[in-house]
Amino acid sequence: MLLPRIDTPRCTGCGWCVAACPPHVLSLxxxxxxxxxxxxxxxxxxxxxxxxxxxxxxxISMVKIKKPDQRQA
Ligand code: SF4
Ligand code: SF4
Structure with a gap:
């Protein structure tokens, strides 16, 4: 499956991704x-x-992972 990898040091906190996520699994x-x-x-x-x-x-880049990782940030 694909999961977003967030390059945290480069994130501005603008919140666009949070608003765009249909199931609301992103947060600031x-x-x-x-x-x-x-x-x-x-x-x-x-x-x-x-x-x-x-x-x-x-x-944000989408990366393939084998299992969902709850701690991925
Ligand atoms: S869209 Fe999301 S990941 Fe991209 S800079 Fe804004 S808050 Fe950070
Ligand atoms: S928008 Fe939400 S559901 Fe879609 S890939 Fe990003 S985090 Fe996952």
């Missing part, structure tokens, strides 16, 4: 004074790639 999380996108429910991700397409900064 605070990290000090910054915010970045996190896949908080990998098992709910359908692999639709809409987040990847929506990110204006190319921060």
């Amino acid at each position: 999380q605070a990290d000090g004074w910054r915010k970045h996108s996190v896949l908080h429910d990998a098992s709910g991700c359908t692999g639709c790639s809409q987040c990847e397409r929506r990110c204006p900064f190319g921060v």
Whole structure:
């Protein structure tokens, strides 16, 4: 299956991907004074790639994985 990999240091926290995700499995999380996108429910991700397409900064790439990893961020 495909899951989004978020290049956290490059994420601006703009939230476009969060708004674009149909099952709402992405969320913005605070990290000090910054915010970045996190896949908080990998098992709910359908692999639709809409987040990847929506990110204006190319921060998200879809990667193949064997099993959903709940801790992927
Ligand atoms: S691939 Fe689709 S379901 Fe998964 S996080 Fe991105 S927008 Fe959401
Ligand atoms: S759309 Fe891209 S830059 Fe914006 S919060 Fe999502 S991953 Fe980060």
